[in-house]
Amino acid sequence: MKIKIALIMFICTAGMAQAQNAAIDTVAKKAITDLAFITGQWEGSGWMIGVDGVRHEFTQSENIRFKLDTTAILIEGKGFAGGRMVHNAMAVIRFNATENRFDFYSFLSSGKEGVFKAFIENGELVWYLNEGMKYTVRIDDKGNWYEKGEMNMGESWFQFFETNLHRK
Template identity: 35%
Template sequence: MYPTTLLLSLAITGACLSAQPPVAPTPDLQLAELKKAAFLEGTWKGTGWILLQQGKREDFTQTERVVFKLGGLVLQIDGEGRKATGELIHQAFATMAFDSDGKTCHFRPYNLQGRFIDAACQVPAAGLMQWTLDLPRGQTRYTISLTPNGQWYEVGEFSLDGKEWRKTFEMTLTRDK
């Protein structure tokens, strides 16, 4: 009778333990890593240029709105660039977040056709952010840095081999107060 009671007791204990919900990871690591990108938060305005597919350079004025969402776990970036005529030339919408381990950064930009890509990103230090995308015929990277005078400076580049880079985009923005 004792072995039956012991087995029944173990079975009930095992069932109770397995029925407990898993312990949810705390977002501390995610919050800490994404906090490095806090320098982007706010509304920014300025100018820039983009090299279009036809090789034509277009100047634009840009506005970027950057806000933290979901308690600081996701960074939302929303930007519009317009020609002097007011015509929309560059539109950016992206989200940025870290995995629960705080090591893997996900940058997801969307385009005007509703498509998105998952790009590798990193925030190696406060005031610096970079995202890269491997393409069938090369690689694109964008680097955003905070200048000593507090401006958002962004450069977009393309490389066929990952060694020689050609600038395809540049803008400088000032925080709107």
């Protein structure tokens, strides 16, 4: 008899757990679709100021698409300079309902990885490496991708990175 009661309780609670997962997926789906403006295949050029203080130019491509039934975004980025790859990265963006933000999971070919806070602010995707460094992506009036990286210098932000991309 105890086994039958336990089995009935398991079946009932399993159904409730499934219903909760469906609700969470609906919230995640809505949040992730708010980032549709960054999806697509992009290419163009950019620059960054290296640790040597010199501005280095490169070409860049980004392949960004929805995954997992539109509950995540996969980003694959590659940068080239002087005929060689200088940037090879992958990222996954998921909605974090508990914190009401996006989690930006970043993976570099060097083996470095991290999870960073990301938000939509004024129609732009902003993700923070830490309190002192952020990247902002916006799509301009012509539909082009503009991204900048900035460091907090106390009273102002110093731009050290920029890409200008167009859809392929």
